[in-house]
Amino acid sequence: MNHLFCFGFGFSARALSKHLKGQEWIISATSRNALNVTTIIASGVTGFLFSAELSIPADVTHILVSAPPDDHGDPVLRLFESQLLNLRHVQWVGYLSTTGVYGDKGGGWVDEDTLLAPSTLRGERRLAAEQAWLGIGLPVHLFRLAGIYGPGRNQLLTVINGTAKRIIKHGQIFSRIHVDDIAGVLATSIAGPNPRRAYNVCDDEPCPPQDVVAFAAEILGLPLPPAVPFEEVELSPMARSFYADSKRVSNHRVKAELRYQLLYPNYRAGLTALKEQL
Numbered sequence: 001m002n003h004l005f006c007f008g009f010g011f012s013a014r015a016l017s018k019h020l021k022g023q024e025w026i027i028s029a030t031s032r033n034a035l036n037v038t039t040i041i042a043s044g045v046t047g048f049l050f051s052a053e054l055s056i057p058a059d060v061t062h063i064l065v066s067a068p069p070d071d072h073g074d075p076v077l078r079l080f081e082s083q084l085l086n087l088r089h090v091q092w093v094g095y096l097s098t099t100g101v102y103g104d105k106g107g108g109w110v111d112e113d114t115l116l117a118p119s120t121l122r123g124e125r126r127l128a129a130e131q132a133w134l135g136i137g138l139p140v141h142l143f144r145l146a147g148i149y150g151p152g153r154n155q156l157l158t159v160i161n162g163t164a165k166r167i168i169k170h171g172q173i174f175s176r177i178h179v180d181d182i183a184g185v186l187a188t189s190i191a192g193p194n195p196r197r198a199y200n201v202c203d204d205e206p207c208p209p210q211d212v213v214a215f216a217a218e219i220l221g222l223p224l225p226p227a228v229p230f231e232e233v234e235l236s237p238m239a240r241s242f243y244a245d246s247k248r249v250s251n252h253r254v255k256a257e258l259r260y261q262l263l264y265p266n267y268r269a270g271l272t273a274l275k276e277q278l
Helices: 011-020 036-040 075-085 121-134 155-158 179-190 208-222 237-242 252-257 267-276
Strands: 001-007 026-032 046-050 062-065 094-098 141-144 148-150 165-169 177-178 198-202 227-229
Touching: 001 011, 011 026, 011 046, 026 036, 026 094, 062 198, 075 121, 094 121, 141 165, 141 179, 148 179, 148 208, 155 198, 155 208, 155 252, 165 208, 177 179, 179 198, 208 237, 227 252
Parallel strands: 001 026, 001 062, 026 046, 062 094, 094 141, 141 198, 148 177, 165 227
Antiparallel strands: none
């Protein structure tokens, strides 16, 4: 019996858990909040509180790390490195990173061999965490995620509730990925591990963010949200950090090495499917 232990049980980890359910898997996950641990348990997953007192189950065979780094580095390594080093039977470790490690490329293409030159603090922290995980001596795989969307987290919902804006920043290009494709890529890697490899997890069609908002409004039959210059819009620090980088991210390695076929190769396919679920 395989046992997947998730440090953090956010959007991507929940999607992978759902993908693996019904197969021969035990799934456990941590949360920093006791109330969220109760929610995890209610979903059929064993829940643990993320704290220094946590003992990682000895039968864990696979580990997914989605907990973000903080001011002091990677919190999982900081608290549990000694325990992790005793889990020499672990077959696969997946670290969820970000395409922010490439930095700003002025709309140009990047792949996994591109020089890593983060242009934000968030990207710098992720790169440091990647390097720390690769140095631990476990079968670590890096997954650099583009902008994530999926059920309950997509531009259809912002158009419906009236908060959507077409933010215009000249030359801005994003890549994105449906959460079900993240789960599919992770499951495919689990089935065929290749330790120390990095993978860009994104769809086939990078594009300006305002195009996605416009398409969402079109398929909903709702008015086009207003266009707002980037300089005039109020954004959270996290949202603003996304606009610091402009690049097109290649997913060739995921297709060529993992032989993964995207469920949603572009935002149009993803949003159209999500509209059917509303």
